[in-house]
Amino acid sequence: MPEVRTGAPYMRLDSRTRLLAPVILVIAYLLARSLPALGLLFVPLLLAVFLARPPLKPLVRSLLIPLPFLVVLAALQVLFNSNTEVTPLLLQLGKNTITPHDLLNGARLLVRFAGLVSTISLAGLTLKPSEAARAFERLLSPLMALKIPAQDLALMVMVTLRFIPLLAQTSKRISRAQTARGAEWGKGKGGITARVRRVIPVIIPLFVNTLQRSENLASAMQARGYSSTQKRTTLLPMQFRVADGIVLVLVLVFAGLVLAFF
Amino acid sequence: MPKNPLISLQDVAFSYLSAPDKAVLDGINIQVEEGEFVALVGANGSGKSTLLRLMAGLVHPVTGSVEIGGHDTRQPEHQSTLHTILGMVFQYPEDQVVGATVEEDIAFGLENLGWEPARMCQRVDAVIRRMNLEGQRSRPSHLLSAGQTQRLALAGVLAPQPRLLLFDEPTTMLDPQGRRELMAELERLHAEGITLVMVTHHMEEAARAERVVVLHQGQLVEDAAPQAVFSNYPMLKRCGLSAPGYIQIAQVLQPFLPPLTFPPASLDTLLEQLASLPAPQGNPAPAFSGCPSTKADPVVSVEHLVHQYQAEDGQVNTTLQDVSMQVMPGCSHSLLGATGSGKSTLMLNMMGLEKPVEGTITIGGVEVTGAKTGMQQILRQAGMVFQNPEIQFFEQYAGDEAAYGARMQGLSQPEVVERVRWAMEIVGLDFEGYKDRLTFSLSGGERRKLALASTLVLQTPLLLLDEPTAGLDPVSRKEIIRRLQLMQQDGRTLLLSTHDMNDVAALTESATILKDGKVLFSGLTRQAFSQPELLEEAGLEMPAAAQSARVMRKAGWQLPEGVMTLRELEACLAASLEESAHA
Numbered sequence: 141m142p143e144v145r146t147g148a149p150y151m152r153l154d155s156r157t158r159l160l161a162p163v164i165l166v167i168a169y170l171l172a173r174s175l176p177a178l179g180l181l182f183v184p185l186l187l188a189v190f191l192a193r194p195p196l197k198p199l200v201r202s203l204l205i206p207l208p209f210l211v212v213l214a215a216l217q218v219l220f221n222s223n224t225e226v227t228p229l230l231l232q233l234g235k236n237t238i239t240p241h242d243l244l245n246g247a248r249l250l251v252r253f254a255g256l257v258s259t260i261s262l263a264g265l266t267l268k269p270s271e272a273a274r275a276f277e278r279l280l281s282p283l284m285a286l287k288i289p290a291q292d293l294a295l296m297v298m299v300t301l302r303f304i305p306l307l308a309q310t311s312k313r314i315s316r317a318q319t320a321r322g323a324e325w326g327k328g329k330g331g332i333t334a335r336v337r338r339v340i341p342v343i344i345p346l347f348v349n350t351l352q353r354s355e356n357l358a359s360a361m362q363a364r365g366y367s368s369t370q371k372r373t374t375l376l377p378m379q380f381r382v383a384d385g386i387v388l389v390l391v392l393v394f395a396g397l398v399l400a401f402f
Numbered sequence: 403m404p405k406n407p408l409i410s411l412q413d414v415a416f417s418y419l420s421a422p423d424k425a426v427l428d429g430i431n432i433q434v435e436e437g438e439f440v441a442l443v444g445a446n447g448s449g450k451s452t453l454l455r456l457m458a459g460l461v462h463p464v465t466g467s468v469e470i471g472g473h474d475t476r477q478p479e480h481q482s483t484l485h486t487i488l489g490m491v492f493q494y495p496e497d498q499v500v501g502a503t504v505e506e507d508i509a510f511g512l513e514n515l516g517w518e519p520a521r522m523c524q525r526v527d528a529v530i531r532r533m534n535l536e537g538q539r540s541r542p543s544h545l546l547s548a549g550q551t552q553r554l555a556l557a558g559v560l561a562p563q564p565r566l567l568l569f570d571e572p573t574t575m576l577d578p579q580g581r582r583e584l585m586a587e588l589e590r591l592h593a594e595g596i597t598l599v600m601v602t603h604h605m606e607e608a609a610r611a612e613r614v615v616v617l618h619q620g621q622l623v624e625d626a627a628p629q630a631v632f633s634n635y636p637m638l639k640r641c642g643l644s645a646p647g648y649i650q651i652a653q654v655l656q657p658f659l660p661p662l663t664f665p666p667a668s669l670d671t672l673l674e675q676l677a678s679l680p681a682p683q684g685n686p687a688p689a690f691s692g693c694p695s696t697k698a699d700p701v702v703s704v705e706h707l708v709h710q711y712q713a714e715d716g717q718v719n720t721t722l723q724d725v726s727m728q729v730m731p732g733c734s735h736s737l738l739g740a741t742g743s744g745k746s747t748l749m750l751n752m753m754g755l756e757k758p759v760e761g762t763i764t765i766g767g768v769e770v771t772g773a774k775t776g777m778q779q780i781l782r783q784a785g786m787v788f789q790n791p792e793i794q795f796f797e798q799y800a801g802d803e804a805a806y807g808a809r810m811q812g813l814s815q816p817e818v819v820e821r822v823r824w825a826m827e828i829v830g831l832d833f834e835g836y837k838d839r840l841t842f843s844l845s846g847g848e849r850r851k852l853a854l855a856s857t858l859v860l861q862t863p864l865l866l867l868d869e870p871t872a873g874l875d876p877v878s879r880k881e882i883i884r885r886l887q888l889m890q891q892d893g894r895t896l897l898l899s900t901h902d903m904n905d906v907a908a909l910t911e912s913a914t915i916l917k918d919g920k921v922l923f924s925g926l927t928r929q930a931f932s933q934p935e936l937l938e939e940a941g942l943e944m945p946a947a948a949q950s951a952r953v954m955r956k957a958g959w960q961l962p963e964g965v966m967t968l969r970e971l972e973a974c975l976a977a978s979l980e981e982s983a984h985a
Contacts, residue, residue, distance in 0.1 A: 270502035302502050305544040310793075316755045317794040319777060320786040321856060322810030341806070344796035348842075353497050360498030363458050364558065365485030365514035373516050375509035375526065 150192035155271040156279060157384040161188070161391045162263035168395035169255045175244060177402035178251045184391055185259055194265040202261035203254060210253050214246040273298040278378055291372065299357065307350065314345045406472050408487075408566055408597050409434035409457055414466035416452055422464075426452050427620045430466070436565065439588075439598045441608035441628075444617035445642030446846040446875045450601045453617065454568050457599060458490045470566065485515060488566040489559035493574055495551045499543045504535055504554055507543055511562045525561055533557040548741045549580045556587070567591060569600040573607065574873050577741045577901045579941040585610060603875050605632065605646040609668070616641055633665040642877040647904070647946035647968070648672045654972050655950075658682060658979055669946055673953050681958035684978035689962040690928060690970075699767075701864050701895050702729035702752065702784075707761035709747055709919075720919060721747045722758070727914045727924045731863070734896040736906045736927060739916035740941035745899040746789075748916070749866050752897075754780045766863060781811075786866040790873065791853030800844065800852050801826075801837030808859040825858040828892065829885050847878030851885065858889070865889065866897045871905055883908050903945040907931070907966035915940045928964030947971050 150158070165184060172178045189199070219236050231238040267275075277294030284290050315325070318341045325338065414430040417423070427449045434440055442450040455461045456468050459475035471487045473480040489511070492498045501507030508529050512522045530536055533553045538546065546554060552575070559567065569588070573581045585607060592598055602608050614631040616624040618641040624631050632638070632645040635653075644650070648669040656662050661679055666672040709722035722744045729735040737745040750756040752763055754770045754777060763770040766783035785807070788794065797803040804826055808818045823833040829851040836848075844852060850870070857865065870886065871879045886909055890896060898910055906913065906927060913930050915923040917940050923930055930936060931948045944952075951965035951974075960978040965971050 268502070270506055273502075298502055299500060302500070302544065306496060313788065314794055316750070317786075317788045317791065319755060320753055320781070320788070321794075321807040322778070322781055322860065323806075324777070324810070341794075341796045345794050348795075349793050353494075356492060356494060356497035357500070359455075359460055360490075360492055361500055361510075362460060363485075363490040363492075364498075364500070364511040365482065365562075366500075366510070367481070367514070370482065370514070371516060372513045373519060373522070374513055375506060375519060375522050377519050 148191060148193040150188055151266060152383075153387060154378050154380050154384045155267060155275040156378060156380065157387055158263070158267045159272055159275040159279070160388060162259050164388075164391050164395055165259045166256060168399060169252055169259065171399055172252070172402075174402050175248055175251065177398050178248060178255060180398045180402060181255055181395070184394055185255065185262065188262060188266075192262070192266050194262060198265060199258065199261055203257055206253070206257060210250055214250045217249050218242045218246040269301040270298055273301065274374070274376070274378070295366075303350075303353070303357075306353070307346070310349055311342060311346050314349070315342050318342060407433040408436045408438075408471055409599070410467075410469040411456070411463075412467050412469075414456065414463040414468060416449075416456060416461065416463050425620050427456070427463075427617075430622050432615065432622065432625065434597060434599065436597055437592075437595050438613060439592045439611045440600070440613045440615060441611035442599065442601045442615050442617065443603075443605065443608050443643060444875075445877055447619075448617040448641070449620040450617050451570055454490070454570055454599065454601050458488060458568050459484050460490075482515070485511070486562060487564060488568060489562065489564040490568040491556055491559050491570065491572050493571045495548075495555035495575065496544075498555050499551065499558070501543060501558075503540050503542055504538045504546070504557075505530070505540060507554060508557050508561050510558060515562055525563075529557045529561050532560070548575060549583075552576060552580065552584065556584075564596070566597045566599070569598065569602075571601055571603060571873075573602070573604065577941065578903070578943045579740055581607075581901075582943075603873075603879075605644060605876065606648075606669075609646045609649075616643070618642070629665050629667065642875065644876045644880075648950075650968055651947055651950050651971065654968060655975075658975055669949070673949060676950060676953045677957055679957070681954065681960075682979060684960040686960045687962055687974040687978040690964050698731050700728040700764075701731045701766055702727075702735075702897065703762075703764045704728070704748070704752070705762045705764075707748070707751060707763065708759045709744075709751060709756060710759050722751070723919045725761070725916070725919070725921055727921060729864075729895060729897055730912070731895055732890075732893070733912050734890060734898065734910040736910040736913040737897065737899040737916065738906065738913055738930075738940065738942055739922075741901075743916040743940070744919040745916055746868055747919075749786060749868060749897070749899060752866060753784060753786050778811075781807075781860055781862065783862055784864040784866055785857040785860040785862040787854055787857045787868065787870060789868040791857075792849045794853070794856075795841050795849070797841055799837065800831070800839045800841050801833075803841050803852060804837075804855045804859055807856060811860070821859045821861065822855070825855040826852075828858060828888060829855045830881065831855060845878075847874060847881060850874060850878065850882055854882070854885065863893070864895050864897060866899075868899045869901065870898065871900070871902060903931075903943060903948075904967070907945045907948065915942070917941075926964075928966060931966055932964050 165181065168181055169178065172181060218238060219233065229237055229239060273294050276297060277290050280288065280290035280293065323341055409432065411430050411432045414427060415425060416427040417425050430453065442453060444450045452461065456463060457470065459470065459481070462476045468475045470484055473483055475484060499507050500510050505526050508526045509522055512525060530539060533556060535550065535553060535557060538550060543554060573584055576584060588598060588600070589610070600611065608614050609628040609632060611628060614626065614628045615622065616631060616637070623641055624634065624637060632649050635645065638644060649665045652662060652664050652666050652672055656664050659679060659682070662675055666675065704725055704727045707722050707725040708720065710718055710720050712718050725748060737748060739745050747756060751758055752765060752770060754775065758771060761771065765780065768779050768783050769775055770780055795803055797806065801822055804822045805818050808821045813821065826833045826836060831848065831851050841852070871882050874882060883905060886896060896909060898905065900906060910927050912925065913927040914921060915930060915936065922940055923936055931944055934944060937944055945966060947968045948966050951961050951971055955961050961974050965974060
């Protein structure tokens with residue numbers, strides 16, 4: 141039975157498509173030189189948002205949170221650049237000059253970052269970590285012929301993703317337990333050794349605990365029949381359909397055209 | 403022709419490569435037939451967990467053989483067959499969940515066995531229904547509650563339809579309700595003909611098996627029906643075990659009530675007999691006195707506390723709603739309630755480690771919730787021992803571990819040594835003998851004691867304890883309770899959060915029961931234990947001694963209301979019946 145594909149049209153695409161399409165876009169954003177090119181790259185992005193109907197709130201939030209930082213960065217770019225072109229001069233601030241070229245640079249930086257951030261957060265919203273891990277596994281599977289253990293790598297990624305929240309919980313618990321024994325984290329007196337010494341009561345137990353957990357997990361996986369040598373099947377098999385091919389070709393061609401002509 | 407046993411261990415010996423001379427198991431012979439339910443019991447270090455891992459084929463014997471369904475576990479070509487026969491559920495459910503979502507985790511074992519996706523999908527559906535995980539199907543596994551995680555761990559193991567299930571202390575992390583549900587699930591599986599082998603520290607659970615295997619220092623000591631094992635007191639004592647509560651009660655009652663069956667098959671049969679047998683004539687035993695100091699200022703005073711937190715999905719959850727309670731000096735207090743009722747959050751608020759939205763907490767005159775109150779001020783009033791406190795250890799030597807809190811208070815070296823000596827002696831770790839022991843070489847019970855000592859060095863009048871006896875074997879458990887009683891005699895007030903009603907009865911005079919973040923009851927523990935409906939609503943259970951005393955009072959025994967422990971029951975019976983015999 142193929143993967144259950146319900147919901148928005150974009151979400152019905154194969155997870156490999158939903159992994160690769162954003163990757164192509166990110167590369168295009170990094171390579172694009174001109175403002176129109178950067179602007180045009182928003183077309184597939186907006187189309188994807190329209191077709192995926194992700195929750196808009198986190199998408200907007202992911203743009204707004206780094207925005208002040210980006211504006212400052214763009215302002216710095218406008219003010220302090222090593223641009224030799226000083227005409228036509230718009231404004232003179234002490235030694236610094238502002239030209240239309242500088243403004244364009246700043247705008248490019250803003251648009252580029254906005255595109256990168258929204259592409260990556262859209263990918264995060266439309267691709268579950270486990271889907272990403274499996275897509276990654278399948279994309280790497282041709283490498284199995286070269287004795288690269290794609291299956292193990294993908295499982296490693298998946299298990300790591302699963303353990304990160306547990307690790308966060310554990311480190312919170314340990315630091316609280318040590319606080320209840322009188323540990324002080326905030327007081328930043330002393331040199332680097334004093335600081336390192338202060339975090340030892342958290343780092344060492346976290347390390348020991350993580351080792352124990354990974355040992356437990358390894359036993360549990362072994363007891364459930366995992367071995368890297370055998371062939372596994374998968375609950376949610378992937379199916380690369382015509383639509384996936386069309387989407388990927390379109391994204392690739394569009395990005396190529398934009399980079400070539402703008 | 404006799405049927406081959408499902409599990410067959412022949413002259414099994416095992417030791418770890420790191421210590422080949424130290425036999426973890428020696429001369430073990432066990433046969434388990436298809437469909438049996440076997441409990442493995444023994445003190446910490448008796449080798450019972452290792453035995454279970456041998457049966458699972460995770461480790462192999464040094465000498466002798468382990469055969470599962472006729473397949474030698476040592477043969478690599480049998481490995482994949484083994485995984486179709488057996489499944490193992492480990493102690494900590496969150497450590498055995500591999501998949502990022504519920505369905506992916508359930509399918510993990512099936513994927514390894516190479517099942518067809520369509521068949522796999524059907525099986526995953528069936529298991530989800532059976533384990534009551536509907537609606538959680540594509541939920542991230544780390545967002546599940548403790549009970550759901552436990553069910554998921556079992557679901558993943560059940561998916562490949564094993565004939566044999568191995569359980570390693572499966573109830574350690576569960577509250578009474580979860581424990582009851584899991585035991586009922588085990589009995590359902592048993593009824594379906596699945597063979598079960600379970601390692602447990604809870605003798606009540608072991609008594610529900612058909613067969614109990616007792617291990618002691620790597621040797622098989624006894625292998626018999628539960629009633630035979632649990633009435634052999636000398637053997638139990640030698641192996642560091644104890645009989646289930648209801649058998650201990652029956653033993654105490656028998657001299658007063660000779661027709662009583664010994665040993666009883668279960669708590670229910672004991673209660674039935676107690677209700678039907680005629681009560682002997684006696685004088686009324688004196689009633690219990692209340693809490694000694696109700697007029698003094700409370701040690702802990704919580705007023706209208708509200709606590710909220712924001713979950714990962716952005717939802718705001720209220721964990722404590724208008725909680726008010728008091729703890730009187732010298733009158734130890736229990737915080738009771740199911741998992742997720744808010745006990746731990748309340749304790750963290752008391753230590754100033756979580757901040758409430760509304761309300762105040764005052765501990766020993768210090769307003770914990772005050773904006774300017776610092777951690778050091780709180781730590782002069784209260785110390786907290788977290789659940790599984792062993793994970794906080796970071797020093798190489800036990801003495802240094804215990805000293806950390808005292809050092810952080812900026813005491814001089816001789817003062818630190820004095821405090822550590824005092825704290826270690828109170829918990830029962832001889833200072834000279836233990837201060838230079840390696841922390842990680844201590845046994846389970848010793849580690850728990852060291853963790854207690856490492857909080858005790860703060861010398862606070864109030865001690866907060868989150869599940870202080872969880873995960874310990876019966877002997878270590880008893881010892882920790884005894885040490886905590888010594889701390890009470892030393893003038894310290896304890897505030898205990900626990901799922902074990904016997905700990906509550908043995909240690910605390912007053913109690914607060916929480917349900918879904920609200921106070922259901924706050925008053926004397928005896929009062930709480932005489933209201934079965936209240937306990938049921940909170941998902942708790944009465945200690946066996948309290949249940950027995952209640953039934954006996956109804957049957958006409960001259961017992962006061964509110965008997966909580968076996969010792970109290972014994973004393974009341976003596977007061978009631980022996981005096982009348984003299985008269």
